[in-house]
Amino acid sequence: MSSREPSQLDAILKGLGMGCAAIALILPGQVTSRQARPLLAAPAAVTVPSLEHLPRVADFAQEAPSDEAREMANWVMHSRDHRGMPFVIVDKPHVRVFVFKPDGSLDGATPALMGSAVGDDSVEGIGEREMSAIAPHERTTPAGRFVSQPGINSFGEDIVWVDYEAAVSMHRVRAKEPRERRLERLASATPEDNRISFGCINLPVAFYEEVVKPALGSRRGVIYVLPETRPLQAVFQGFRPAPRS
DSSP: OOOOOOOOOHHHHHHOOGGOOOGGSSOTTTOSOOOOOOOBOOOOOOOOOOOOTTTTOOHHHHHOOHHHHHHHHHHHHHHHHEEEEEEEEEEGGGGGEEOTTTTSSSSEEEEBBBBSSSSSSTTGGGSSSSGGOOOOGOOOOOOEEEEEEEEEESSSSSEEEEETTEEEEEEEOOOOGGGHHHHHHHHSSSSSSSSEEOOOEEHHHHHHIIIIIISSSSOEEEEEEOOOSSSSHHHHOOOOOOOOO
């Protein structure tokens, strides 16, 4: 998965994309003229500190993650793959999001809404497509390692870009269409009904405001989206289960 950072000119020239961060603000199936992907907010410069003092395993506090989520977070800390930045484990098979501080301590966890289609890849060029042209089976949340970037959507709302090229972001859930029952889906006890988006990761408003925005709203981080059709080793280069403590 590419984590290439687009220039402002690139954002303008390629700006007639799906605008996935704004999907929750548009009624399903309703398409305006192509929504411009807005310019990216300028993040703070990344300074990589010495990482030797950091723990070698992640601290999930009182959460009970899946085995895959725990193995991934522990590998991140053991390998220092996050380069001292905040990082996020998106457990797509269990539709949960875990946000970690650079030292591997849990900042917060929440259920989330994700792409309605099963799959670990984005269709080529999907970020340039009209929403009405995106078939149900193409509405995937791509798996992989992504360097996040703060951004602003076309409505002036702050978001966090996950995969800019595919127009996939993390943003607040917006329950504009009652038929979708997005808030009820987030609150349900089972993950089966949390697959509803075009690919973006929809988060509870309070969680976005209190956890995601402070962690990633003004600086880069690393987002690991776990696969649902392939093993972790096939998606994350160099991944090996970290030694258990």
